[in-house]
Amino acid sequence: MERDRIRRYEQAAELLPPRLRRSALELPDAYKAQAEELRLRVGLPLTVRTSEGERSAAPADRDALVTAEDLERMIAGVTEYSRYASAEALRQGFLSVRGGFRLGVCGTAVMRDGAVSSLKDFSALALRIVCERIGAGADVAPQLFDAAGHIQSTLILSPPGAGKTTLLRDLIRCLSLGSAEHRALRVAVIDERSELAVSYRGRPQTELGNHTDVLDGCPKALGIPMTLRAMTPQVIAVDEIATAADIEAICAAANCGVALLATIHASSVSELRRKPLWRDLLAAEVFSRAVVIGCGSGIRTYTVEEVPCFDGSARD
């Protein structure tokens, strides 16, 4: 596993401009294995982010500082000199990169008709080393079915950075592949921010199973009814429900008999009840299971809970 993470880090470092690449590759292997992101900020040294924080990956001399030209060159490289082809993603502040990486972009927003139409004068980049944990959801997936073998709509809950997206990705793969006990399901993924499939030029770069259809870069509220009509999925998976429109689309899909897999920033079901938006979601009683991710002593644990009815009573 560590070897694999080092390899992924080195692949990510290859995307850096040459002079920054050298210092990134000189880091010790132990640090490479923990790296989650490479960060470039104009006028500052290249840093590597791990779960413990950021560390400089370059000497503090003047020549090692990131320049605006470095950022321009890196964006030109990852977009293959075709930034116009990634304009919609760039407008949202990220780019999917060949190899299954994701590049967060910061700069000056170009506003048109009250909305961000593009970014210019780039000031910072964050190269996310998307981490697939094949098998992370293998023990969880069977617990998402009821006694009759029907998949149950499930929420994945944890604070930010605990691995919701990673678990959701592997659950999609497990459900799409099926198992000896449960047949494969058609899964539609509405990948609004390209974090699940990390699609590059329309092709998913992560392992999502054989029966998965990915709608990339589409807002969840629009994508859910689209895939419902077009792909007749048995499961719809979405990352980070965040708006009332998302909840409305989810409720509509649930009424069509589709199961949903979704992630939310919350540490427990009881925390959901305290926030107005999530109270609406719970009131709709779409989700009957919740997977709560724990991170005690650096080891992730997955606890599958039954979501009680909104009035507090247990489900049948």
Added chain:
Amino acid sequence: MLRWLGAGLILAAALLTRRTLLETDRAAQRTRRALAASFETMESEVRALLTPLPALLRQRYGEEADAFFAAVTRELHRADLPGAWRVAAAELPLPPEEREAVAQMGARLTGDEAAVCGALSLGAVQLRRIADAAEAQRAQRERLTSTLCLGAGALLALMLL
């Protein structure tokens, strides 16, 4: 006998030179037309479909343009796009000032849609204009080339005889 043979060889060399010069001229003309047409196609693809440049470079436009784009793609492993474009432009069968005009296009292929379309459109217009001017003067240039080559050959042959 040897003199007649020498005169024959001189005339043959003059004919060969004439043919080579005319063929070079025609190859340059074909390259101009092919590149201009490919730049126009690329520009319309970028505008209408936002097709990325690597995909555009892989498309087929005709022998002369394909050779240029293949050279750009090959050089991209060693240099950035402006650099690769410049190296490939240096190999084009065109006069130096036209090669330089094509090379300069590369610097404007920065990824911005307006800049890319502008560069491709300008490149196409420039090459087409040069090709049209060359076409208008073609008969005169071919006559001049023939006269010079054959005249010089005949003169040398006569002097030898």
